[in-house]
Amino acid sequence: MSKYIVNHDQKVIHRSSYVCDECNIPPYEHQMREDIEEDKLIHQLTDLTYIKCTNCFELILLSQKHDDSDKRI
Ligand SMILES: [Zn+2]
Numbered sequence: 001m002s003k004y005i006v007n008h009d010q011k012v013i014h015r016s017s018y019v020c021d022e023c024n025i026p027p028y029e030h031q032m033r034e035d036i037e038e039d040k041l042i043h044q045l046t047d048l049t050y051i052k053c054t055n056c057f058e059l060i061l062l063s064q065k066h067d068d069s070d071k072r073i
Contacts, residue, residue: 002035004042011049013042015056022055 005014005025009032014023016035026033036042046052 002037003039004036006034006036006042006045006050008032008034011045011051012053013045013050013056014053018056019053020055023053 001016003016005016005019006012007014007026009026014025019025
């Protein structure tokens, strides 16, 4: 599975590890869907009009915050 899933119809980028039901990603074979592995390709898309899905990306932020407050070395 690739790192990112792009919905070209809605111009939304999802993190494949964090997709949930609310993301409504298109099925594999759908034309509007593209699976992308490289971060730099994602940056190119966000430089256009693409946005990062809040469902996928806010989850990461939340988990990072949690990690910070619970840091053990
Ligand atoms: Zn998503």
